[in-house]
Amino acid sequence: MEFNFDTSIDRYGTASVKWNKYGRRDIIPMWVADMDFACAPAIVEALRRRVDHPIYGYSEPPSGLADATISHLENQYGWKIQPEWIVWLPGLVVGLNVVCRAFGREGADVLTAVPIYPPFLSAPANAARHAVRVQMLEANGAWHWDMAALERAITPSSRLLLLCNPHNPVGRVFSRDELREIADACVRHNLILCSDEIHNGLVLDTGKRHIPVASLSEEIAQRTVTLMSASKTFNLPALGCAYAIASNPDVRAKLKKAMAGIVHHVGLMGYIATEAAYRKGKDWQLALLDYLRGNRDLVEREIAKVPGLRIWHAEATYLSWIDARELRTDDPLQFFSDAGVGLYDGALFGAPGFLRLNFACPRPLLERALERMARAVDARRD
Ligand SMILES: Cc1ncc(COP(=O)(O)O)c(C=O)c1O
Incomplete structure (x- = not known):
């Protein structure tokens, strides 16, 4: 069966913790760990x-x-x-x-x-x-x-x-x-x-x-x-x-x-x-893992190109762990939030200067977020 993870579903008005955090500000939410995908049709039906x-x-x-x-x-x-x-x-x-x-x-x-x-x-x-x-x-x-x-x-x-x-x-x-x-x-x-x-x-x-x-x-x-x-x-x-x-x-x-x-x-x-x-749910899960693998590879490829950021390979989860200490900004979370990307603060995980990025979203949205991050760092170097 085909499942479509590329479709963007509006979550405003659904009491979503992830999407309500920034209100209507243009900040792509990539912090708390839930996915912007419809769940398996078999679950919805049940x-x-x-x-x-x-x-x-x-x-x-x-x-x-x-x-x-x-x-x-x-x-x-x-x-x-x-x-x-x-x-x-x-x-x-x-x-x-x-x-x-x-x-x-x-x-x-x-x-x-x-x-x-x-x-x-x-x-x-x-x-x-x-x-x-x-x-x-x-x-x-x-x-x-x-x-x-x-x-x-x-x-x-x-x-x-x-x-x-x-x-x-x-x-x-x-x-x-x-x-x-x-x-x-x-x-x-x-x-x-x-x-x-x-x-x-x-x-x-x-x-x-x-x-x-x-x-x-x-x-x-x-x-x-x-x-x-x-x-x-x-x-x-x-x-x-x-x-x-x-x-x-x-x-x-x-x-x-x-x-x-x-x-x-x-x-x-x-x-x-x-x-x-x-x-x-097995067919849906396998399709999800395929899609997430593509998203993960994209994140790892693009973040590796950004000077000042270091990323580790995610063998599992839909979460990337990023070291932003070499960016030399006092507050990397705020820096990327100002650039329109809402990440999770590594300090909460016991690692100040690090960030966690949730890549479980439609790929076009992920591409936009990664572009914003790269552009923000690039602009700072000019
Ligand atoms: C390792 C880990 N444990 C627990 C949870 C949350 O579990 P629950 O929502 O069932 O409290 C998360 C959510 O991201 C998690 O990553």
Whole structure:
């Protein structure tokens, strides 16, 4: 089936966080991580069918949803999970915050690698824990966890490690060996491993594969909470459906205790969309990945030509990570915003002077944004 990702759809008037940020100012929004593409027709159809039944009462996960999720994970990653391991959540960020509350005591250290998606840095403080930032290493044109720095950062008060794979914002798909090293450190130091794998369906490099860290061994699975959702791959973040997977009943019990009375149940439409995505979204997903690959290649080619900017290759996600420190402007975010391109500030990810660019939009719009960026830098040099 043909899907058209080139069509531009007006999102004004749809309460879009991404598009409302700049109002009607001529700034192309490329910051928050949602896509300017219509979602899969099979999902729209499933939602429409449910909307046509006019009673939206309290709901439980539809009877086929766990099965659809289990089959999806087995088909995609050869990872076999049991239905009772799944804990439904209204979002991944909720999951990160719940995990921080569930394990260790107040004041405990929560380790993560920076740069990182900002809620990894705020969730520990929300739970009266302490976020410990391990700086990632950049080598041979790619970012890696610095295992020596991680070992140095672990103390007797460390209880939890937050992993992001594929990694937002650096776009890495960690290899089996890299994952094993991180997970082995958790085993050695008795840390709970929370793995945010929301970008699992967005691996762009054809030679790379997403590996759920909990699938590496039984020993690792026993201390792991995996957070997943169909929302990033299928562009459903406003529908609020995500899940944790934990095979260890004690870990699950702690999660549920931390959620009790606070975390709201998942919305009906989120369940419906997730099941439709997993059962009927594959063709759309493959076409999306093709299109995103083209966008990514364009961004990487064009940004590499801009003096003062450095870009890393995104193996996965629709996010490019850019170093703007050599631009020698006090505020690169403002500089590009003045040029009509709204990026995300690297400082929020623990990396001042860097920028994140969301390239999940129709290619003509992306071309316009890249032209604006190149022209703004060029004009400054005149
Ligand atoms: C790594 C990561 N985790 C979580 C989220 C957000 O998840 P949710 O919208 O389900 O809270 C994002 C969104 O960009 C993300 O990149």
